[in-house]
Amino acid sequence: MLLDQTLLPQQVVYSRLEDERQVAEAIKALKVRGAPAIGMAAAFGLVLAFRRLLAERGDEVSLAEVLARLEEAGVLLAATRPTAVNLSWAIRRLLGCARQLAGAGCRPGDLGRRLLEEAQAIAAEDRAACLRMGRYGEALIADGDQLLTHCNTGILATAGWGTALAPMYLAHRAGKRIHVFVDETRPVLQGARLTAWELQQEGVPFTLITDNMAGYFMRRGRIAAVFVGADRIAANGDVANKIGTYSLAVLAQAHGIPFYVVAPCSTIDLDLPSGEEIPIEQRDPREVTAIRGISIAPDGISVANPAFDVTPHTYISAIITERGVARAPYSVALRGLCADDHHPIEKQAER
Numbered sequence: 309m310l311l312d313q314t315l316l317p318q319q320v321v322y323s324r325l326e327d328e329r330q331v332a333e334a335i336k337a338l339k340v341r342g343a344p345a346i347g348m349a350a351a352f353g354l355v356l357a358f359r360r361l362l363a364e365r366g367d368e369v370s371l372a373e374v375l376a377r378l379e380e381a382g383v384l385l386a387a388t389r390p391t392a393v394n395l396s397w398a399i400r401r402l403l404g405c406a407r408q409l410a411g412a413g414c415r416p417g418d419l420g421r422r423l424l425e426e427a428q429a430i431a432a433e434d435r436a437a438c439l440r441m442g443r444y445g446e447a448l449i450a451d452g453d454q455l456l457t458h459c460n461t462g463i464l465a466t467a468g469w470g471t472a473l474a475p476m477y478l479a480h481r482a483g484k485r486i487h488v489f490v491d492e493t494r495p496v497l498q499g500a501r502l503t504a505w506e507l508q509q510e511g512v513p514f515t516l517i518t519d520n521m522a523g524y525f526m527r528r529g530r531i532a533a534v535f536v537g538a539d540r541i542a543a544n545g546d547v548a549n550k551i552g553t554y555s556l557a558v559l560a561q562a563h564g565i566p567f568y569v570v571a572p573c574s575t576i577d578l579d580l581p582s583g584e585e586i587p588i589e590q591r592d593p594r595e596v597t598a599i600r601g602i603s604i605a606p607d608g609i610s611v612a613n614p615a616f617d618v619t620p621h622t623y624i625s626a627i628i629t630e631r632g633v634a635r636a637p638y639s640v641a642l643r644g645l646c647a648d649d650h651h652p653i654e655k656q657a658e659r
């Protein structure tokens with residue numbers, strides 16, 4: 309069951325997804341979005357791919373057929389959104405699990421059960437990671453702070469309190485009087501539609517602003533820190549996140565405001581040396597020229613729609629993970645935090 313994020317906040321509709329093709333469509337259409345959430349959706353998508361095969365082939369199904377179907381589903385799901393590395397990370401983790409079980413001669417039915425447990429484990433780990441990131445981040449927030457955030461990095465984007473929103477939720481619950489400035493986040497308005505909806509329900513005081521107002525509030529000394537999430541973090545600490553994050557980081561540095569990135573280790577891609585190598589998803593121009601189907605620009609014009617940008621590590625004050633807070637030099641700090649079990653299943657297999 310998936311809460312359809314394209315309809316929020318006007319409608320709260322849960323859709324039932326029957327197979328991996330529907331999951332892939334839902335990820336592409338942003339019905340589920342946010343790096344950890346799409347990783348989890350893909351993991352459950354693989355479980356559905358297994359079930360579809362079982363429904364087609366019944367007890368006749370062989371382990372080779374199971375692996376072939378899962379590989380095929382993995383390719384389909386991984387192609388939906390190229391920037392957030394959590395997607396390919398979760399797919400690799402489930403495929404690694406399936407290969408290991410098949411190698412040990414596991415029966416197809418048992419393999420299916422184990423895949424479901426692995427997908428549930430990813431969700432449980434993400435939930436726990438959110439809490440830990442929240443605690444590390446909350447320590448950086450003082451009573452009375454006014455904070456700024458971009459996109460949606462909360463309950464809707466994860467299995468728990470979120471990434472960049474988790475420190476704010478915990479600070480609020482701890483009785484700190486915080487106020488959050490929420491960027492609306494064009495083009496598809498994750499801030500206005502989703503973050504505002506979440507914060508309102510939790511009773512966290514906030515003000516919605518358009519993206520181009522951030523500099524105005526920073527210059528007036530109204531912002532104590534910026535907290536954002538990440539879709540992929542390269543080994544040197546460069547961060548890909550929702551388009552507009554880079555502009556915020558430059559503005560924050562110009563005003564001497566700390567700029568924090570909050571992300572689980574599953575978002576760190578130690579295989580990429582720098583942000584230059586991070587693939588940036590280019591989305592449909594109609595997301596820019598229309599809002600909810602209502603055209604706001606002339607027809608037939610040239611439009612660009614990169615969904616993410618890369619913030620060089622030199623603009624980042626700290627990267628907050630579930631394993632602790634990394635500060636420059638990030639190439640050393642991130643490796644220290646995450647190298648050990650970056651690909652847990654593959655490492656287990658190696659051992």
Ligand SMILES: CSC[C@@H](O)[C@@H](O)C(=O)COP(=O)(O)O
Pocket residue numbers: 341342343344392458459460461462465466470471472498536537538539549550551615
């Ligand atoms: C916990 S979410 C971190 C990022 O995934 C988030 O900031 C973001 O950029 C989401 O982009 P989206 O295009 O909505 O999937």
